[in-house]
Amino acid sequence: MSTTPATVSGPVETSPDLLYTEEEEALRSAVRDLLxxxxxxxxxxxRTESDTPHDPDLWKALTEGMGLAGLLVPEPFGGQGATHREVAVVLEELGRAVAPVPYLTSAVIATEALLSCGGDTAGELLGALASGRTVAALAVPLSTAPGPVTATVRYEGGALHGRVTGVADAGAADLLLVPAADGGLYAVDTSHAEGVTVTPRTSLDRTRPLADVGFDAVPARLLTDAADRAVRRALSSGAGLLASEQLGVAEWCLTETVQHTRERHQFNRPVGSFQALKHRMAQVWLDTVGTRAAARAAADALATDRADAPLAVAVAQAYASPVAVHAAEEALQLHGGIGMTWEHPVHLYLKRAKADSIALGTAGRHREAVGDLVDLGTP
Incomplete structure (x- = not known):
C-alpha cells in the first residue's frame, strides 16, 4: 500500500531563536569591560549630586570609541547597520551599570523617529546621531505610551510655539524632534535656535533627568508630515528595548544580593543560607528569567519587523516593569542596614526601576494593549 506524502501549503513560520549569538556575547563582553x-x-x-548628571567621557567612549550610537542606523548613513537584538544587549549592560548616558533617548527613540521620516534632512541627521557627536531627544513626555500622541506644540508663522513637559535627557540634547499639532515632525537645533528654554525638573532618577522644554517662535525644519507614524514607531521600539534595560537592572540586583547574603553572617552562618531568604531570592531569579525571555522576544520581533511586534513589546513591558521594581526592592531590603545608606548604589537601581516603570507607558497600560491586540477585553 503506497502513501502520498502530505504537503504543506503556504509559508511555514519558525519560532525565533532567542538565544544570544556569539557576536552578541562578544558585544556584551566589550561593553561590560568598558563600563x-x-x-x-x-x-x-x-554625578547624581552634581549639576551634570550625564557623563560626556563615557558617552564618547561608547559612541566614538565603539560606534554604539549608530547600531540602528544603516551603513549608507554612517551607522553600523545592526538590529534591535544588538541594541538590546547594549541596554542590558547599561542597565546593569545605571549608566548616566542618553542612549535610550538618542540612539533608540530619536533614531527610530528619524528612520521613519526619510528624505535628505533625516539622512543627514541620522549620520550626526550615529557618530555620537549629536545627541537627540524626541520632545514628548517620557511617560508617553506607544500610540497616538496629542501634540502640545503648534507650528505657526514658520516657527514653533508651545511647551512640552517631562522630556527625558532634553538638557543634553543638541537636537530636538518636535511633533506639532499640524501633524508634522520638526527638527530644532538647540545650539543655534533662539527661543528654546530647557527647565530641569526634579527627577526621581537623576541618571536620566527630565526637563520641560518651551518653544517661543523657534525656527524649525520639517522632517515629515506624518509625525504620528514616526512617533509611534519610536515609542514602540523604545518601550520594547526598555525591557532589556530593566532586565539589566534586575540581574544586577539579584547578583549583588546573592553575593552579599553569602558574605554576611549571623549566628555563625551566611544569611543567604536561611530558608526564608532563599525563597525570596529564588523568586527574583524566576522572575528575571521570565523577563529575559520577554525582552529577547520583543527585541527579536522588532529586529525582524514581525507583524506581532506590538504584542511582543506590550508583553515585555507588562512583565519587565514590576519585575525590575521588585528585584530592586528585595535588593535594598536584603542588603540590610547598608542598603539604606546613600553610599551604597542599590538606591540608584531602585530609582531607575521605579522611573522605568512609568516610562513609555505603565505596566497596566501595556496589559490593556495586550488585551486589545488579542481581542480580549481587560477589566
Whole structure:
C-alpha cells in the first residue's frame, strides 16, 4: 500500500531563536569591560549630586570609541547597520551599570523617529546621531505610551510655539524632534535656535533627568508630515528595548544580593543560607528569567519587523516593569542596614526601576494593549 506524502501549503513560520549569538556575547563582553573601567558606582553617585548628571567621557567612549550610537542606523548613513537584538544587549549592560548616558533617548527613540521620516534632512541627521557627536531627544513626555500622541506644540508663522513637559535627557540634547499639532515632525537645533528654554525638573532618577522644554517662535525644519507614524514607531521600539534595560537592572540586583547574603553572617552562618531568604531570592531569579525571555522576544520581533511586534513589546513591558521594581526592592531590603545608606548604589537601581516603570507607558497600560491586540477585553 503506497502513501502520498502530505504537503504543506503556504509559508511555514519558525519560532525565533532567542538565544544570544556569539557576536552578541562578544558585544556584551566589550561593553561590560568598558563600563567596568569608566562607570563605577562611586562616579555615578557623584554625578547624581552634581549639576551634570550625564557623563560626556563615557558617552564618547561608547559612541566614538565603539560606534554604539549608530547600531540602528544603516551603513549608507554612517551607522553600523545592526538590529534591535544588538541594541538590546547594549541596554542590558547599561542597565546593569545605571549608566548616566542618553542612549535610550538618542540612539533608540530619536533614531527610530528619524528612520521613519526619510528624505535628505533625516539622512543627514541620522549620520550626526550615529557618530555620537549629536545627541537627540524626541520632545514628548517620557511617560508617553506607544500610540497616538496629542501634540502640545503648534507650528505657526514658520516657527514653533508651545511647551512640552517631562522630556527625558532634553538638557543634553543638541537636537530636538518636535511633533506639532499640524501633524508634522520638526527638527530644532538647540545650539543655534533662539527661543528654546530647557527647565530641569526634579527627577526621581537623576541618571536620566527630565526637563520641560518651551518653544517661543523657534525656527524649525520639517522632517515629515506624518509625525504620528514616526512617533509611534519610536515609542514602540523604545518601550520594547526598555525591557532589556530593566532586565539589566534586575540581574544586577539579584547578583549583588546573592553575593552579599553569602558574605554576611549571623549566628555563625551566611544569611543567604536561611530558608526564608532563599525563597525570596529564588523568586527574583524566576522572575528575571521570565523577563529575559520577554525582552529577547520583543527585541527579536522588532529586529525582524514581525507583524506581532506590538504584542511582543506590550508583553515585555507588562512583565519587565514590576519585575525590575521588585528585584530592586528585595535588593535594598536584603542588603540590610547598608542598603539604606546613600553610599551604597542599590538606591540608584531602585530609582531607575521605579522611573522605568512609568516610562513609555505603565505596566497596566501595556496589559490593556495586550488585551486589545488579542481581542480580549481587560477589566
Amino acid at each position: 567596568t573601567d569608566h562607570c563605577d558606582a562611586a562616579s555615578v553617585l557623584a
